[in-house]
Amino acid sequence: MTDEINLSRLEPTLEDHEYPADREALTESFAGTTVLFADGDADLGDLIADVDQETFASAADAVAALQNVLPIEALGEPGQSDGDA
Secondary structure (H helix, E strand, O other): OOOOEEEHHHHHOOOOOOOEEEHHHHHHHOOOOOOEOOOOEEEEEHHHHHOOOEEOOOOOHHHHHOOOOOHHHHHHOOOOOOOOO
């Protein structure tokens, strides 16, 4: 698979895989898929490979695990707050 997806399309993209799935299977399936961030991008297969979790029950489970390995570029400008004054 050689695609580009926005971060907001991560879960629908992961839903294309059968679950439960192990990390290795997801890594292989999504290698070559580029996730576009607010400032940059990363290979989805590489991101999945960085997750500590071995198996995923669903696409939502995989997305939750990926939240821990997303680079700061995925979230917007560093140092920005959510409105704290």
